[in-house]
Amino acid sequence: MIQWVKNLLELQEVDMRIKSLEQRLALIPGEVASRQTEKKSALEILKNKREELNKNSMSIKQVESAIKQKLDNINRLQSQSAMVKKNNEYQALMKEIEELQSGIGDLETRQLELMDKVQEDDDRYKEFEKQYKAQESSIDEELQELNGLTGEIKDKIAELQSSRAPLTKKLEPEILNIYTRLLQKPGQPLVSVVNGDCCGHCHMKLIPQTMHNAQKGAVTLCDQCAHMLYTTG
Numbered sequence: 001m002i003q004w005v006k007n008l009l010e011l012q013e014v015d016m017r018i019k020s021l022e023q024r025l026a027l028i029p030g031e032v033a034s035r036q037t038e039k040k041s042a043l044e045i046l047k048n049k050r051e052e053l054n055k056n057s058m059s060i061k062q063v064e065s066a067i068k069q070k071l072d073n074i075n076r077l078q079s080q081s082a083m084v085k086k087n088n089e090y091q092a093l094m095k096e097i098e099e100l101q102s103g104i105g106d107l108e109t110r111q112l113e114l115m116d117k118v119q120e121d122d123d124r125y126k127e128f129e130k131q132y133k134a135q136e137s138s139i140d141e142e143l144q145e146l147n148g149l150t151g152e153i154k155d156k157i158a159e160l161q162s163s164r165a166p167l168t169k170k171l172e173p174e175i176l177n178i179y180t181r182l183l184q185k186p187g188q189p190l191v192s193v194v195n196g197d198c199c200g201h202c203h204m205k206l207i208p209q210t211m212h213n214a215q216k217g218a219v220t221l222c223d224q225c226a227h228m229l230y231t232t233g
């Protein structure tokens with residue numbers, strides 16, 4: 001193989017690895033953002049559960065205040081009853097007090113039912129919380145891995161960058177210029193001729209003059225895509 005081709009292929013191999021690492025690196029911020037969104041919405045779901053489950057606690061408070069109101073009424077009626085002279089008025093007050101007491105009994109039953117529900121709610125919430133914590137720690141683990149990966153890739157790129165410098169010195173500036181320009185484009189800058197007389201990059205058939213130059217080992221560009229060509233034969 002022609003020396004410049006050999007040297008350039010060596011450089012190209014390093015650059016292709018750098019390129020693919022850079023592509024991987026570019027995907028990481030999006031992956032991090034999506035994990036963070038996932039974590040945020042999981043927390044949102046947990047908060048909503050808490051609010052939903054707080055409803056029974058709120059109802060207990062309402063029942064308690066209704067009981068207190070009835071007790072206040074009873075106290076008030078009892079003070080009144082001490083001053084009532086007529087028996088029928090007294091009986092009416094007693095009846096009213098009795099009704100209030102029976103109302104309190106109903107409310108207390110309701111209070112107990114709600115307390116059971118709150119207990120169930122708490123148990124359910126704990127279950128949700130457990131699920132959330134598991135999800136959260138798995139996401140955190142992934143985020144940490146992505147963070148580690150970022151570092152690893154950057155180190156690897158730096159290592160490859162420093163190994164490419166001596167390789168560029170082996171090449172003539174003219175070749176290096178063409179190569180560097182092509183490196184900004186997709187695909188490999190230097191490709192072999194394939195299927196006898198086709199460009200290994202764009203796969204178009206090469207004209208005889210181009211084929212001739214490539215076979216001679218001269219710096220040759222594809223007639224169509226301008227990628228650098230070499231023959232393996």
Ligand SMILES: [Zn+2]
Binds near residue numbers: 200201203222226227
């Ligand atoms: Zn081509």
